Amino acid sequence: MRARTRELWSEHNPGLDTSPMEVVAQVKRVVAALDRAVAPLYEGAALTAAEVELLVPLRHADEPVTASGLAFRLGMSRAGVSKALAKMERRGLIARSVNPADRRAALISLTATGEDAIDQLFPRELAAHAQVLAGLGSDRQRVVDALARLAEVMEAHLDADAER
Numbered sequence: 001m002r003a004r005t006r007e008l009w010s011e012h013n014p015g016l017d018t019s020p021m022e023v024v025a026q027v028k029r030v031v032a033a034l035d036r037a038v039a040p041l042y043e044g045a046a047l048t049a050a051e052v053e054l055l056v057p058l059r060h061a062d063e064p065v066t067a068s069g070l071a072f073r074l075g076m077s078r079a080g081v082s083k084a085l086a087k088m089e090r091r092g093l094i095a096r097s098v099n100p101a102d103r104r105a106a107l108i109s110l111t112a113t114g115e116d117a118i119d120q121l122f123p124r125e126l127a128a129h130a131q132v133l134a135g136l137g138s139d140r141q142r143v144v145d146a147l148a149r150l151a152e153v154m155e156a157h158l159d160a161d162a163e164r
Helices: 002-012 020-042 049-059 067-074 078-090 112-163
Strands: 094-097 107-110
Touching: 002 020, 020 049, 020 112, 049 067, 049 078, 049 107, 049 112, 067 078, 078 094, 107 112
Parallel strands: none
Antiparallel strands: 094 107
16 A cells, blocks of 8 residues: 555656655554554553653652653643643642742642552553564564664754754
8 A cells, every 4th residue: 555655646746755655654553553552451541541651751750840841851742741731630640849940830740649550551551562562572672773763863853953
């Protein structure tokens, strides 16, 4: 299907470089497979996948965390993180406290309820990831290195664009 899509675009617009589709399509396949692997864990769970993504860095944070710092670290929008944190605060998963360094930015921490929730779900998510990645065998480090290189190239480009 992907090869046919590229072929059709090339016929329609012969000068169009469709080669980026090869990389993007594979990244999307990986993300979709990871989502499928963990989807059963979240059926009826106390947390959503998005909430786990936000709570994991908070679980063992050794310094205060702000919503904007969390958004930056995870590559998410500040508005989206703020909205999710507000929902989790209402459910008693996180607490916000005044930031003495900047009263406009609250410090975020897990509550005991939040710790229990993440401690129950995250190891199960890791196990599901390990299961779908087990087939990599000795290729695992090569894949990790290639993905790290992809992330570095993309981030460098985006950072250079932001500086212009």
